[in-house]
Amino acid sequence: MEDPDDLYMELIPGVKEPLQKNNTAAAAAKIEENIKQQNNIPLNIAITGESGAGKSTFVNAFRGLCDDEEGAAPTGVTETTSEATPYPHPKYPNVILWDLPGIGTTKFPAKKYLKLVGFEKFDFFIIISTTRFTENDVKLAQEIQKMKKKFYFVRSKVDNDIRAERRNRHFSEERTLTKIRDDCVQRLGGLGFESPQVFLVSSFELHLYDFNLLHQTLDKDLPKNKRDALLFVMPNINPEIIRKKKEAFKRRLYWLTTLSAAVAAVPLPGLSIAVDAAVLVCPTLICRLSSFHHWLQ
Numbered sequence: 004m005e006d007p008d009d010l011y012m013e014l015i016p017g018v019k020e021p022l023q024k025n026n027t028a029a030a031a032a033k034i035e036e037n038i039k040q041q042n043n044i045p046l047n048i049a050i051t052g053e054s055g056a057g058k059s060t061f062v063n064a065f066r067g068l069c070d071d072e073e074g075a076a077p078t079g080v081t082e083t084t085s086e087a088t089p090y091p092h093p094k095y096p097n098v099i100l101w102d103l104p105g106i107g108t109t110k111f112p113a114k115k116y117l118k119l120v121g122f123e124k125f126d127f128f129i130i131i132s133t134t135r136f137t138e139n140d141v142k143l144a145q146e147i148q149k150m151k152k153k154f155y156f157v158r159s160k161v162d163n164d165i166r167a168e169r170r171n172r173h174f175s176e177e178r179t180l181t182k183i184r185d186d187c188v189q190r191l192g193g194l195g196f197e198s199p200q201v202f203l204v205s206s207f208e209l210h211l212y213d214f215n216l217l218h219q220t221l222d223k224d225l226p227k228n229k230r231d232a233l234l235f236v237m238p239n240i241n242p243e244i245i246r247k248k249k250e251a252f253k254r255r256l257y258w259l260t261t262l263s264a265a266v267a268a269v270p271l272p273g274l275s276i277a278v279d280a281a282v283l284v285c286p287t288l289i290c291r292l293s294s295f296h297h298w299l300q
Contacts, residue, residue, distance in 0.1 A: 041255075043097040046225075046232040047124050049087075051116075052131035053139060054105030057159040057206060061131060062100045064206040066092050067238055076102045085110070087120045092236045101125065107139035117146050126229065127153040127221070133160045136187060141194040153224050155202060158187050161212050162205035180212070210240040218244070 017037075021029035048065075050058045059076035068075045076090055085104060092098045103120050104111045111119055128147050130140050136156060147154045161183065168179045180203055187201040200220070202213040218237055222230050231251050237244050 044232050046098045049101045049125040049128040051103040056131045056133045060206045062102045098236045113139045113142045129155050131157045131159050157202045161203045
């Protein structure tokens with residue numbers, strides 16, 4: 004039979020010593036710290052590309068904001084980003100989208116770009132283009148690859164292309180999307196990037212095109228401990244994302260209840276009280292669980 008001491012040590016490391024000294028307050032603080040760490044794992048997402056590619060609008064859409072809302076990244080027809088600017092998610096500030104300056108500008112030449120924007124802090128890069136990916140985009144991707152970071156090509160403003168093509172008598176949305184994708188792949192291939200995956204996205208209509216596929220790909224590529232952080236900030240654009248969020252919150256709720264029940268059996272004075280106290284003073288998690296209450300029925 005598994006030793007109870009081993010059980011609680013695995014669930015809440017660092018608690019044994021203060022409890023052995025009958026320091027319940029210190030134990031509760033350690034448990035609270037552990038819970039908060041699980042719910043505040045940082046995720047830094049870099050959004051880059053050439054000037055005017057729609058980076059800022061993509062940042063806003065990902066965060067569930069319109070371009071004119073308070074806290075939104077400024078947008079415009081010219082380059083509005085002069086430095087790497089962090090935009091925390093309004094509900095999950097541990098997830099930050101970084102609006103990076105346009106690559107290839109005088110201030111940010113391609114060769115020095117990654118160093119100038121501080122590439123080390125980013126978990127992955129999204130390279131956005133509104134028409135054709137350029138030599139600068141490919142150079143950036145190759146440099147990111149050398150740094151052993153992940154990157155993803157996103158072709159933005161696809162809704163504009165669809166709207167323009169609708170004027171044609173023989174319009175086919177599927178054929179138009181295939182043409183856009185093939186053009187991007189061929190262009191990148193011609194610049195020396197073989198078999199790239201390109202995601203077609205409209206920042207104003209995230210539920211359409213490849214945004215969900217982008218999420219699935221990111222989820223697969225991210226370390227396991229960061230997948231929930233990404234999931235929780237994803238807009239609720241389809242039932243599948245909502246279902247995954249429901250399951251993730253259920254897992255966390257189950258973890259908390261299991262933790263409380265498990266330590267109740269541990270023969271150390273004050274442990275169960277410390278755990279329950281720590282759970283109660285973790286308002287961020289409780290609020291998030293409450294917001295999903297209607298899914299957990």
